[in-house]
Amino acid sequence: xxxxxxxxxxxxxxxxxxxxxxxxxxxxxxxxxxxxxxxxxxxxxxxxxxxxxxxxxxxxxxxxxxxxxxxxxxxxxxxxxxxxxxxxxxxxxxxxxxxxxxxxxxxxxxxxxxxxxxxxxxxxxxxxxxxxxxxxxxxxxxxxxxxxxxxxxxxxxxxxxxxxxxxxxxxxxxxxxxxxxxxxxxxxxxxxxxxxxxxxxxxxxxxxxxxxxxxxxxxxxxxxxxxxxxxxxxxxxxxxxxxxxxxxxxxxxxxxxxxxxxxxxxxxxxxxxxxxxxxxxxxxxxxxxxxxxxxxxxxxxxxxxxxxxxxxxxxxxxxxxxxxxxxxxxxxxxxxxxxxxxxxxxxxxxxxxxxxxxxxxxxxxxxxxxxxxxxxxxxxxxxxxxxxxxxxxxxxxxxxxxxxxxxxxxxxxxxxxxxxxxxxxxxxxxxxxxxxxxxxxxxxxxxxxxxxxxxxxxxxxxxxxxxxxxxxxxxxxxxxxxxxxxxxxxxxxxxxxxxxxxxxxxxxxxxxxxxxxxxxxxxx
Amino acid sequence: xxxxxxxxxxxxxxxxxxxxxxxxxxxxxxxxxxxxxxxxxxxxxxxxxxxxxxxxxxxxxxxxxxxxxxxxxxxxxxxxxxxxxxxxxxxxxxxxxxx
Numbered sequence: 001x002x003x004x005x006x007x008x009x010x011x012x013x014x015x016x017x018x019x020x021x022x023x024x025x026x027x028x029x030x031x032x033x034x035x036x037x038x039x040x041x042x043x044x045x046x047x048x049x050x051x052x053x054x055x056x057x058x059x060x061x062x063x064x065x066x067x068x069x070x071x072x073x074x075x076x077x078x079x080x081x082x083x084x085x086x087x088x089x090x091x092x093x094x095x096x097x098x099x100x101x102x103x104x105x106x107x108x109x110x111x112x113x114x115x116x117x118x119x120x121x122x123x124x125x126x127x128x129x130x131x132x133x134x135x136x137x138x139x140x141x142x143x144x145x146x147x148x149x150x151x152x153x154x155x156x157x158x159x160x161x162x163x164x165x166x167x168x169x170x171x172x173x174x175x176x177x178x179x180x181x182x183x184x185x186x187x188x189x190x191x192x193x194x195x196x197x198x199x200x201x202x203x204x205x206x207x208x209x210x211x212x213x214x215x216x217x218x219x220x221x222x223x224x225x226x227x228x229x230x231x232x233x234x235x236x237x238x239x240x241x242x243x244x245x246x247x248x249x250x251x252x253x254x255x256x257x258x259x260x261x262x263x264x265x266x267x268x269x270x271x272x273x274x275x276x277x278x279x280x281x282x283x284x285x286x287x288x289x290x291x292x293x294x295x296x297x298x299x300x301x302x303x304x305x306x307x308x309x310x311x312x313x314x315x316x317x318x319x320x321x322x323x324x325x326x327x328x329x330x331x332x333x334x335x336x337x338x339x340x341x342x343x344x345x346x347x348x349x350x351x352x353x354x355x356x357x358x359x360x361x362x363x364x365x366x367x368x369x370x371x372x373x374x375x376x377x378x379x380x381x382x383x384x385x386x387x388x389x390x391x392x393x394x395x396x397x398x399x400x401x402x403x404x405x406x407x408x409x410x411x412x413x414x415x416x417x418x419x420x421x422x423x424x425x426x427x428x429x430x431x432x433x434x435x436x437x438x439x440x441x442x443x444x445x446x447x448x449x450x451x452x453x454x455x456x457x458x459x460x461x462x463x464x465x466x467x468x469x470x471x472x473x474x475x476x477x478x479x480x481x482x483x484x485x486x487x488x489x490x491x492x493x494x495x496x497x498x499x500x501x502x503x504x505x506x507x508x509x510x511x512x513x514x515x516x517x518x519x520x521x522x523x524x
Numbered sequence: 525x526x527x528x529x530x531x532x533x534x535x536x537x538x539x540x541x542x543x544x545x546x547x548x549x550x551x552x553x554x555x556x557x558x559x560x561x562x563x564x565x566x567x568x569x570x571x572x573x574x575x576x577x578x579x580x581x582x583x584x585x586x587x588x589x590x591x592x593x594x595x596x597x598x599x600x601x602x603x604x605x606x607x608x609x610x611x612x613x614x615x616x617x618x619x620x621x622x623x
Contacts, residue, residue, distance in 0.1 A: 190609070194605055273621055
């Protein structure tokens with residue numbers, strides 16, 4: 001009956017008010033991706049690469065300009081309450097766009113591998129078949145990856161801004177679906193790449209089904225998927241909390257999967273190892289930023305009421321501890337540099353979760369500072385991995401890296417900078433980031449988490465330094481890997497990443513100030 | 525009829541789907557089980573929509589269907605490319621990446 005009543009009162013249709021200006025960063029990203037598809041359909045094959053790369057870079061720059069233009073505006077919830085454009089959103093969007101720009105420079109690289117990029121000549125051709133040889137001989141390229149990755153960037157911009165669970169779900173899928181495909185398109189070691197795509201897809205879809213069911217439970221609890229309405233119902237409960245906590249648990253599974261936190265981390269090493277290395281760098285940095293943005297929004301806006309915090313905080317703290325232990329211990333045993341960096345990404349997710357569980361403005365600012373500095377360093381690290389090559393693609397086995405510091409001092413020194421930063425050596429950006437997070441966690445009253453984190457950092461220093469020792473203090477192999485000479489674009493990306501890692505460690509105040517200013521503003 | 529029963533059905537479907545993902549070995553069947561979980565969520569949305577007397581739950585179900593359709597496109601593309609390479613769609617055969 002109630003549905004009939006509702007439909008008769010809403011007979012006059014009122015067009016929703018959409019603030020296109022405030023949504024412009026996302027609209028530009030999705031628009032660029034759509035244009036990229038038209039280019040794919042109509043531009044001649046030879047010109048596609050140039051047009052696609054140019055279009056993607058211009059799109060990212062234009063979207064970043066839109067973020068800058070919005071930077072001074074007041075925080076508000078737009079598009080009928082579904083997108084929050086506030087300080088935190090804009091900070092994360094700006095970060096994602098800068099990181100994407102650097103990542104695209106590495107993704108578009110063709111000079112390191114005989115004028116071919118990192119992607120299969122034709123995704124549909126079977127590895128080792130005549131069709132594959134023919135398409136490779138003709139020099140075909142999968143230029144579809146650029147519009148696909150732009151769709152992913154658009155999803156990443158929307159994910160931390162989403163203010164209701166439906167928008168968040170759509171953004172999650174817009175972010176993930178293109179990445180599943182791109183993971184399977186590596187030019188070399190295609191079996192590994194396809195396997196990574198299959199695992200990422202099946203586990204990713206599984207986790208997003210949990211997310212959606214959690215959203216359905218919260219809809220049942222609050223009668224709305226809007227985070228602000230959910231927060232009101234949490235603060236003034238009208239029904240039992242069974243639906244609420246079932247929903248939060250399921251929703252949390254979906255988000256923690258994307259973040260790469262244990263025990264939902266299983267996909268990370270396999271996917272990071274199998275995916276094309278430039279894409280791995282992009283995923284490790286940008287996906288993590290977007291997912292943490294969404295996690296912060298759900299926990300702080302939707303469930304930021306004391307009664308709810310007391311329920312989810314111990315659980316999230318336990319997840320943070322497990323994540324740090326799993327990441328730190330399993331990274332020790334790795335022989336493959338990409339897998340080692342994957343476990344290091346899990347470990348860093350643990351540090352970030354400490355910041356998220358502390359829920360003070362100070363902790364949120366620390367998380368906002370940590371995300372960009374970590375993202376830039378991990379992109380740089382994976383960019384160095386693309387340069388060390390064997391006949392069959394990249395030489396990712398650590399034993400092959402022996403003596404690299406003598407044969408190729410510059411790439412080895414750059415990687416050493418990034419690894420020392422991950423290890424938390426003073427005067428690097430990540431040291432400041434860790435310090436800020438630990439300080440905020442102590443202030444919020446959880447010294448136990450900080451103790452585990454410091455112990456995990458000590459463990460982590462061992463495996464980061466082991467790579468440095470292998471590179472600089474062991475003799476080069478007689479038939480070691482070759483070092484590719486990258487184009488000016490990759491050199492720029494590496495220089496920017498290394499400069500940012502050192503400069504933000506020596507003089508972090510500007511970014512810290514920006515993070516502090518952005519963290520206080522969460523539109524509700 | 526008491527709408528609660530639809531919620532129980534939805535929970536049963538979701539559990540069956542999750543179990544299927546964990547137990548079944550064929551990638552296509554695993555994928556179908558994931559679709560079953562999404563549809564269980566849809567049923568829950570529509571039922572809650574009826575219970576709250578609001579229409580937005582039904583609208584959300586449409587969004588989910590569109591997303592699920594997009595997911596099918598991507599998923600089948602990946603599963604078929606793996607099948608063409610390995611002549612097998614079993615998730616146990618995809619075991620090169622481990623530890």
